[in-house]
Amino acid sequence: MLGIFSRGQQKLKGMEKTTNTKEDKSLEYLDLLRRLSQEQGVSGREAKVAESLLKTLHPLVDEVERDRLGNVIAHKKGEGPDPHPRVMLAAHMDEIGLMVTQILEGGFLRFTPVGGIDLRTLPGQEVLIHGLSPLRGVIGAKPPHLQEPGERKKAIPGDELYIDTGYSKKEELEEMVPLGTMVTIERDLQLLANDLVAGKALDNRAGVTVLAACFQELTRLKHRADVYGVATVQEEVGVRGAMVSSYGLAPDLAVVIDVCHGDMPGVAEDEGFPLGKGPALGLGPHVHPRLFTTLKETAQEIGVPYQVEPSPTPAGTDAWAIQIAREGIPTALVSLPLRYMHTAVETLSLKDLKETGRLLAAFIQGLEPAFVEGLSCY
Amino acid sequence: MKDTLARLSQSFGPSGREEEIRTQLTKELAALDKNLAIRTDALGNLIATKPGDEKRLLLAAHMDEIALLVTHIDDLGFLRFSPVGGHDPRLLLGARVIFANGTMGTIGREELKDKEDLKLDKLFIDIGASSRAEAEENCPIGSMAVFAPHFSTQGSRIMAKALDNRAGCTVLLEVIRNLPPVDYQIDFVFTVQEEVGLRGARTAAYQLQPHLAVAVDVTRTGDTPEAPVMAVELGKGPAIKVKDRSFISHPRVKDLLEETARSQDIPYQLEILERGGTDAGSIHLTREGIPTGVISIPTRYIHSPAEIIDYRDLKNAALLLCSFLQHKDLFSSL
Known part of the structure; x- marks a missing residue:
């Protein structure tokens, strides 16, 4: 307005x-x-x-x-x-957000937090990778079926999290996503009851x-x-x-x-x-x-x-x-x-x-x- | 460049007690360029100014x-110490150290039930003294020790x-040696007390009020067995810093450094250091803010008695900085 x-x-x-x-x-x-x-x-x-x-x-x-x-x-x-x-x-x-620190074989991206992001809340998020042009990605997690006993009770350590963009070749991503590229969570603003908003x-x-x-x-x-x-x-x-x-x-x-x-x-x-x-x-x-x-x-x-x-x-x-x-x-x-x-x-x-x-x-x-x-x- | 590095790295210069290394650097500077205005400021920063127009670059x-500060001497002449800068007790055990007056010491530990108990307060320096008086005479409380000097090479690798x-510091000297004349003023600053909180750089930037700054320091690598993740390796070129704990690079300065490296065919890497900081951390926050970038030399075993770099990275860091300083849009693009 x-x-x-x-x-x-x-x-x-x-x-x-x-x-x-x-x-x-x-x-x-x-x-x-x-x-x-x-x-x-x-x-x-x-x-x-x-x-x-x-x-x-x-x-x-x-x-x-x-x-x-x-x-x-x-x-x-x-x-x-x-x-x-x-x-x-x-x-x-x-x-707060994430910064790409490493591109793994297979096309996955490792990252480090920028600011005090709550790493426990990252698995399951959609993200935007702000490289040469914006790229979509998701932060996945090992399915419950495949977890070792006890694993389910713990948050995934930050250095084991990664972003999946769908690309499968390290070389392809290296061109689009220089190290140091920032990543933000994708989330629309939601209007809740009583004039509350969430986003x-x-x-x-x-x-x-x-x-x-x-x-x-x-x-x-x-x-x-x-x-x-x-x-x-x-x-x-x-x-x-x-x-x-x-x-x-x-x-x-x-x-x-x-x-x-x-x-x-x-x-x-x-x-x-x-x-x-x-x-x-x-x-x-x-x-x-x-x-x-x-x-x-x-x-x-x-x-x-x-x-x-x-x-x-x-x-x-x-x-x-x-x-x-x-x-x-x-x-x-x-x-x-x-x-x-x-x-x-x-x-x-x-x-x-x-x-x-x-x-x-x-x-x-x-x-x-x-x-x-x-x-x-x- | 190697000889310069050998001289500088073996000089004595703990944080806050930089007299010897400053004297050494002053000698090197005087021999390099007679036109430099050289001075020392109130905190001990060594500032060499190459005059120019009203634009200033730092x-x-x-x-x-990093060093050890003697805090207590016992009856038998063993010295307890406090760390000056970041020390890991596991790297200190058995290390040889040297005091300003040349006294040598080795680091021993108390008998420990558990290896996990190895903390700095379980360690002590033994200079070979057989009494408190003898130790006090050579290494009084408040004196500082650094790792004992040595310098060796293996192929392109340097250990010291x-x-x-x-x-x-060697990179800055090399830039002074090779840089063709430029219009603007350059202040080359060899800062004090970086290891205890980026202190010298803070006051230097405040008094010099540069329009643009570049810090040169070392950074970690991820290229040793089972190393923590870090996409920087020895020999792959100097690293252009994106971020560390003290600093996020000015996007334009970082881009200019990258552009320079690409256009001059200088190999480079991008650095995201998850721990630690550099002088840039305090420089960029000085007064109204100063656009700042960092060139880092990949280094293994930082803060240990024997750090390793690759000579080619050192040369390329100097080349990159020298080329950057000749960039025609240096100030206009900020």
């Missing part, structure tokens, strides 16, 4: 009330999420998803470009007199969708802050894109959008957050306390449900890198509850996604220079 | 080697200690 707006039409939209968008419009971002989820963008090789995102963001912002490591940086200027607070929104666009790479294409949703909301709002929306690269292999983009932008403050664990059977209540109950606001040493409070109060003001995610450790998000860039950057973390993280059926609520975009836009709308100055007064 | 090879990464 985002892609079909021109800027002129958005201004018309701005005439409408924005308060009752909650129920009827939670499906608004489904198409964008579907498109981003399906794009390929394993850590370090994010060109495809970046290209798609550039097109999406272009009509919503003043300028958008990729930096030297491939981060997509969208800039929407603030209105009113100087100074303009500089706020960075960061959501990583890379996804691959929702960690963190959902966060990227929130980024777009926030810019979409901002087209209807006046804001003084200069907004830099960054879709970061290489988060899954060590928050690398966030490290260099926050150094480059040197913002006054940053908000990271990522996912946290949803509630599911077998997961303790304090480790999983219910879906559809709003974003989880991170709280801990890696989050600036005043940013947390302001996000919370903003949510209360505009009627966005929220949860609180206390975390004594940085929880492995871009916030970790951004907080300690340069002289230090006040950083907050907003997370979408997501079930089955790092599998191909990551599940989250479209309502949460939409509400998070709304929350961030309202938060940015309220940013004034005095607030930014206050961040360094404890 | 070439990095770490000069430090510290080929990780004196092989990379």
Whole structure:
């Protein structure tokens, strides 16, 4: 839906009330999420998803470009007199995946994980191999009938898994699939009941969708802050894109959008957050306390449900890198509850996604220079 | 090139104590090219600059080697140690080591009930001292030892200690020797403390602010009996890195390296190293980010007293890097 707006039409939209968008419009971002989820963008090789995102963001912002490591940086200027607070929104666009390490006699492909993929969930998956041209494959498993006693009770070790493309000659594949070729899981986005969706790479294409949703909301709002929306690269292999983009932008403050664990059977209540109950606001040493409070109060003001995610450790998000860039950057973390993280059926609520975009836009709308100055007064 | 490697690999240069290898490299550099501006930075990185226009390229090879750090000396003069860099106790047992002052030692172990108990804290260095005082005088607490030097060849194969990464240093020297004039500035950096966390490269890249960087280091192979899977072999050419634990290559830099190898008919392999990292890991994350690539020399038995490489890979690595530096689209295509 985002892609079909021109800027002129958005201004018309701005005439409408924005308060009752909650129920009827939670499906608004489904198409964008579907498109981003399906794009390929394993850590370090994010060109495809970046290209798609550039097109999406272009009509919503003043300028958008990729930096030297491939981060997509969208800039929407603030209105009113100087100074303009500089706020960075960061959501990583890379996804976990596989990398081809060896081509075996008989045409099978060995691989290594890129990022923390759950290897136990790989047998039985369809995959796309992004070699010279895309190639389909499957990850098979030895049939139960042929397994040794006891084998069935154990997950197949990662170094025994392989991809079958149908090709039977090593030489044929060598031409099409250079070593280092990335592989992604093939999976369509499914709409489940209650506005839940399930698919691959929702960690963190959902966060990227929130980024777009926030810019979409901002087209209807006046804001003084200069907004830099960054879709970061290489988060899954060590928050690398966030490290260099926050150094480059040197913002006054940053908000990271990522996912946290949803509630599911077998997961303790304090480790999983219910879906559809709003974003989880991170709280801990890696989050600036005043940013947390302001996000919370903003949510209360505009009627966005929220949860609180206390975390004594940085929880492995871009916030970790951004907080300690340069002289230090006040950083907050907003997370979408997501079930089955790092599998191909990551599940989250479209309502949460939409509400998070709304929350961030309202938060940015309220940013004034005095607030930014206050961040360094404890 | 072989003689250079022999001199460099036998030099003493544990992480954080790189004085001797730095002196050796400074001598080699001065003899090669009088126009290089040579300096040492605050952390001890040796930086040789070939001046040029405003575009800057950084070439990095770490000069430090893994070592043992003396932590305790007992009444009988046995030395306990802490590893500096990645050590495997199975490779240390019985190894001969040398200290900066030339004192030799061998590594013994406590009596163990089970071979599985062979951990670093069960090992000690015996320098032949017969008292605590004698040991303290020669190898005080805080002193470092490295594998004892040796250098031998068999056909095209070379066996020595510290080929990780004196092989990379040798490649950089060879590039200085052979590179025709180029427009841009090149900073050749022999980095410190790579083995303890890619530390020298981090500060070097920060101060030099290159537009493009290439690191040269060694990588594992999968060509020994029952080796873990790895599609890199000795003698099949230098490896162009795709990924390791610290780094995923910049797609364009990797492609440029491959294009260069193909157009110049230089054999090469693609490297995916499932463990370990290189200087590129910290270089590419410096400041706003730096497009970076890696050329690796296939090496067997890395971090052992006797590493083996193939001389042809070393020569081809230098040739590949030299050709790459002459690529006409080097900066414009990034």
